[in-house]
Amino acid sequence: MTEKKELDGLVVSNRKAFHEYFILEKMEAGISLLGTEVKSLRNGRINLKDSFARVDQGQVYLYNCHISPYSHGNIANHEPTRRRKLLLSKKEIWRLFGKTREKGLTLIPLKVYFKRGWAKVELGLAKGKHLHDKRETAAKKSAQREIERAVRNKTTF
Numbered sequence: 001m002t003e004k005k006e007l008d009g010l011v012v013s014n015r016k017a018f019h020e021y022f023i024l025e026k027m028e029a030g031i032s033l034l035g036t037e038v039k040s041l042r043n044g045r046i047n048l049k050d051s052f053a054r055v056d057q058g059q060v061y062l063y064n065c066h067i068s069p070y071s072h073g074n075i076a077n078h079e080p081t082r083r084r085k086l087l088l089s090k091k092e093i094w095r096l097f098g099k100t101r102e103k104g105l106t107l108i109p110l111k112v113y114f115k116r117g118w119a120k121v122e123l124g125l126a127k128g129k130h131l132h133d134k135r136e137t138a139a140k141k142s143a144q145r146e147i148e149r150a151v152r153n154k155t156t157f
Contacts, residue, residue: 010113014048017108021126030087031119034078036070053107055097060086099125
């Protein structure tokens with residue numbers, strides 16, 4: 001029982017997405033994987049850099065997500081950057097299709113994790129940031145850090 005608990009949890013987080021995009025909405029989706037992909041994912045061998053999701057022919061697919069080949073795999077090992085089907089309901093797919101048709105909105109994977117033994121992807125409906133937006137976000141983070149540091153170092157008499 002404790003071994004299963006250790007396997008569940010966060011595998012990878014796409015921290016760059018929060019720097020490059022405004023995340024307007026988040027949602028959870030299942031991901032359709034092959035056996036060697038699951039084993040490689042459990043070893044943490046995944047890269048979400050430059051990956052995105054798109055609605056194609058009534059289905060949502062994840063593109064450019066690199067899952068390294070399983071080290072103990074055989075000739076039937078998977079292709080590292082193949083497109084992977086995301087598992088969502090028809091209602092969610094149609095809603096995402098309408099949202100991504102709007103100018104400047106895209107689907108970005110934010111996290112990959114295991115939930116009750118199943119691989120899940122947290123998708124974010126995102127809008128790209130401009131350079132001045134990135135500077136503003138960095139300034140806010142810096143100011144918040146300074147405030148927290150001042151509160152922590154404050155001595156009471």
